[in-house]
Amino acid sequence: MTAEPLPEHPDFLWRTPEPRSSYDVVIVGAGGHGLATAYYLARNHGITRVAVLEKGWLAGGNMARNTTIIRSNYLWDESAAIYEHALKLWERLPEELDYDFLFSQRGVLNLAHTLQDVREGVRRVGANRLNGVDAEWLEPDEVAKVCPILNVSPRTRYPVLGATFQPRAGIAKHDHVAWALARRADMLGVDLIQGCEVTGFLKDGDRVVGVETNLGRIHAGRVGLAAAGHSSVLAERAGLRLPVQSHPLQALVSELHEPVHPTVVMSNHVHVYVSQAHKGELVMGAGVDAYNGYGQRGSFHVIERQMAAAVELFPVFARAHVLRTWGGIVDVTPDASPIIGATPVENLYVNCGWGTGGFKATPAAGWTFAHTLATGEPHPLNAPFALERFTTGALIDEHGAAAVAH
Amino acid sequence: MLLITCPWCGPRDETEYHYGGQAHVPYPERPADLTDEQWAAYVFYRDNPKGPFAERWMHGTGCRRWFNVLRDTATHEVLASYRLDEPRPGGNR
Ligand SMILES: Cc1cc2nc3c(=O)[nH]c(=O)nc-3n(C[C@H](O)[C@H](O)[C@H](O)COP(=O)(O)OP(=O)(O)OC[C@H]3O[C@@H](n4cnc5c(N)ncnc54)[C@H](O)[C@@H]3O)c2cc1C
Ligand SMILES: [Zn+2]
Numbered sequence: 001m002t003a004e005p006l007p008e009h010p011d012f013l014w015r016t017p018e019p020r021s022s023y024d025v026v027i028v029g030a031g032g033h034g035l036a037t038a039y040y041l042a043r044n045h046g047i048t049r050v051a052v053l054e055k056g057w058l059a060g061g062n063m064a065r066n067t068t069i070i071r072s073n074y075l076w077d078e079s080a081a082i083y084e085h086a087l088k089l090w091e092r093l094p095e096e097l098d099y100d101f102l103f104s105q106r107g108v109l110n111l112a113h114t115l116q117d118v119r120e121g122v123r124r125v126g127a128n129r130l131n132g133v134d135a136e137w138l139e140p141d142e143v144a145k146v147c148p149i150l151n152v153s154p155r156t157r158y159p160v161l162g163a164t165f166q167p168r169a170g171i172a173k174h175d176h177v178a179w180a181l182a183r184r185a186d187m188l189g190v191d192l193i194q195g196c197e198v199t200g201f202l203k204d205g206d207r208v209v210g211v212e213t214n215l216g217r218i219h220a221g222r223v224g225l226a227a228a229g230h231s232s233v234l235a236e237r238a239g240l241r242l243p244v245q246s247h248p249l250q251a252l253v254s255e256l257h258e259p260v261h262p263t264v265v266m267s268n269h270v271h272v273y274v275s276q277a278h279k280g281e282l283v284m285g286a287g288v289d290a291y292n293g294y295g296q297r298g299s300f301h302v303i304e305r306q307m308a309a310a311v312e313l314f315p316v317f318a319r320a321h322v323l324r325t326w327g328g329i330v331d332v333t334p335d336a337s338p339i340i341g342a343t344p345v346e347n348l349y350v351n352c353g354w355g356t357g358g359f360k361a362t363p364a365a366g367w368t369f370a371h372t373l374a375t376g377e378p379h380p381l382n383a384p385f386a387l388e389r390f391t392t393g394a395l396i397d398e399h400g401a402a403a404v405a406h
Numbered sequence: 407m408l409l410i411t412c413p414w415c416g417p418r419d420e421t422e423y424h425y426g427g428q429a430h431v432p433y434p435e436r437p438a439d440l441t442d443e444q445w446a447a448y449v450f451y452r453d454n455p456k457g458p459f460a461e462r463w464m465h466g467t468g469c470r471r472w473f474n475v476l477r478d479t480a481t482h483e484v485l486a487s488y489r490l491d492e493p494r495p496g497g498n499r
Contacts, residue, residue: 232454243450245427246479290425291408294456294480300407301421334450391446 013179014058014186019193022219023051025373026211027226028198028234030054031063032174032359033351034226035181035192036366037373042188044367045374050190051220053213055197059178062228063359065328067251067285069264069273070360071108071169073128073135078384078396079337080131085381086364087168093363099180101173102278106263108169109138109146111313113158113269121164128166136165147263149316156312158270171264171275174359181366201238207346208238224349224373226365229294229329231352240345243390244331244353247288248298252325256280260316270309282320284310288330288356297327330355334390336399340369340382349373350387410475411487415468426462428452429474430494456480460494463487 025041027034030052041047054060070090072083094100112118121137128135140152143163152160182192193215202210202217210219227234232242261276274284286306289298303325311318333339333353338361340351351369354361368382378386389395408420434440434448453459459479464472476486476495486495 230456233456241447241451242454243446243452245452245454246456291461291477292454292459292479293482295482297482299420331454390450391442 013183014192017191017193019051019053019191019196019213019215019218021217022210023191024049024221025224026050026218026220026222027052027224027373028211029061029226029228029230030058030178030182030192030194031061031226031228032059032178032181032362033228033354033365033369034224035059035178035185036362037224037226037351037369038190038192038366039181039185039188040366040370041374042185042190044370047374048189050185051218052185052190052192053196053198053211053218054192054194057194058182058192059175062328062330063174063178065251065326066174066359067273067275067283068171068174068277068359069108069169069266069275070103070172071166071264072133072360073108073110073124073164073166073169074398075124075127076396076398077131079398080128080133082364082368082381082385083361084131084133085367086361089363089367090172091168093177093180097180097184099176099183101176101180103170103172104278105168105170106275107146107165107167108264108266109143109150109163109165111143111163111265111267111269112161113267114161117269118161121162125164128164134166134168136167138163138165147261147265149260149314150265151313151315158312160313169264171277173278177362198234199237201348203238208348220347222347222349222373222376224351224369226351226369228352228354228358229331231331231350235343235348235350235352238345238348240343240348242331242339242350242352242387244333244339245292246294246329246331247291248293248295248327249285249288249330249356250298250302250325250327251283251285252303253277253281253283253323254317254320255323257282257320261314265313267309267313270313272306272309272313274310274314281323282317288332294329295327296329330358332356335395335397337396338365338385339387340365341372341378341386342376343387408477408482408484410463410484412465412468412471413473413487413489414471415465418465418468422465422467424464424466426464426472429460429462458485 200212266273
């Protein structure tokens with residue numbers, strides 16, 4: 001295994017236009033989801049009078065902060081369908097976008113440390129296979145073959161009793177994913193407008209007809225929110241309440257190392273997940289802080305616990321140094337599944353609630369949200385993820401069911 | 407790491423506490439009369455402000471009692487902590 005060279009840093013991959021006074025569709029938030037939505041609006045639906053408005057810089061939110069794990073081994077049929085659609089899109093996107101963003105299908109191990117973990121993992125492998133998702137159950141000695149630096153000794157505090165393995169899972173270079181989508185969307189005529197904060201909504205009665213921004217008013221046929229952690233803050237300005245709670249989620253990286261870690265390892269029980277970036281950093285994440293927060297930093301004890309878990313699982317990391325830690329703000333729903341669809345406010349659509357795991361869904365979120373914005377109707381893949389499920393009770397409860405909620 | 411003041415035990419590290427979400431969410435007075443929408447609102451919808459937020463915490467490794475905290479979710483500043491039978495400081499619920 002050798003470190004792959006990074007793609008060139010782009011110079012001018014997209015234009016920097018002044019906002020026009022009106023668009024067919026305005027998307028709020030130029031994270032991966034907003035950009036993918038704009039790309040598919042143009043590519044799949046021929047709708048190019050589209051603006052993506054970003055208060056900061058393009059893809060500087062959670063898109064720039066996540067640990068880039070891509071997989072589709074979710075338990076429920078609805079989730080498996082949308083995440084597997086995403087994975088299939090990931091597999092063809094580098095060629096389609098003509099941009100090598102280092103999508104690396106190095107596989108993911110989800111470790112089991114208790115008998116209940118084992119049962120849940122074996123069940124999920126069965127469910128995955130029934131849904132056409134590649135999945136295997138591995139015994140500890142097989143786990144060690146996939147990831148030789150992992151400590152599978154029975155003498156640790158929480159021994160590895162086995163793992164699920166999805167060989168097609170992996171990681172991608174997140175910034176480059178965003179730039180690749182942005183470049184193509186721009187080429188197709190989409191206006192990407194940075195430094196443009198949506199501060200309110202233009203309404204005609206109960207209908208949204210545009211947005212107020214620091215750069216003035218922009219009229220829109222339809223408005224799609226893709227604002228991740230700030231979804232509810234924004235929706236409130238349109239008089240809409242969303243069942244999401246915003247939490248800080250942290251990640252960290254070590255200094256650069258030779259390639260030592262060939263796959264992605266996640267553990268729900270001791271809660272750490274680790275991969276090695278293309279350049280050589282060990283990239284690690286853990287769970288959200290329990291409390292609500294917008295501060296883009298979390299608590300130190302979360303880092304302490306994830307490091308303790310990492311060092312026990314990977315003794316070889318004991319001397320690695322932490323180079324950088326950071327936090328993002330993720331919006332979590334009561335059933336840990338996203339909300340993509342219409343809202344009670346006419347012409348206002350939401351894509352939110354992806355919580356700690358929306359990066360992997362980026363292409364499918366864009367695909368289905370674009371369909372919904374173009375037609376006013378849900379795509380079969382996002383129909384189950386409507387806001388109404390909290391009233392009907394048709395929840396897609398991935399909390400504890402998925403291989404950790406990421 | 408937050409420094410939170412338990413009304414009974416005084417200031418302690420965040421790790422001594424358990425988080426309980428939004429405070430002042432009353433159980434419906436006449437549950438049998440609620441529509442599906444009202445039940446959904448009660449069960450699944452909570453405030454999520456960027457700014458002062460009244461929330462519940464439990465002093466798990468101390469007195470094990472629940473109490474309320476008024477905290478700024480943008481700055482992490484703990485503005486007040488108070489007993490469950492006390493109103494939110496500064497009015498406004
Ligand atoms: C530490 C961390 C680790 C993660 N790890 C993983 C992982 O390994 N795998 C995975 O699948 N997912 C992961 N995630 C989750 C993933 O990053 C998110 O679910 C996903 O990025 C959300 O979609 P997005 O990319 O559009 O969000 P963002 O990139 O956050 O985009 C939202 C954008 O909206 C903008 N915005 C907000 N309000 C306004 C406004 N009023 N006006 C204009 N613009 C506005 C923001 O500035 C931001 O750029 C992780 C997240 C974090 C924080
Ligand atoms: Zn106490």
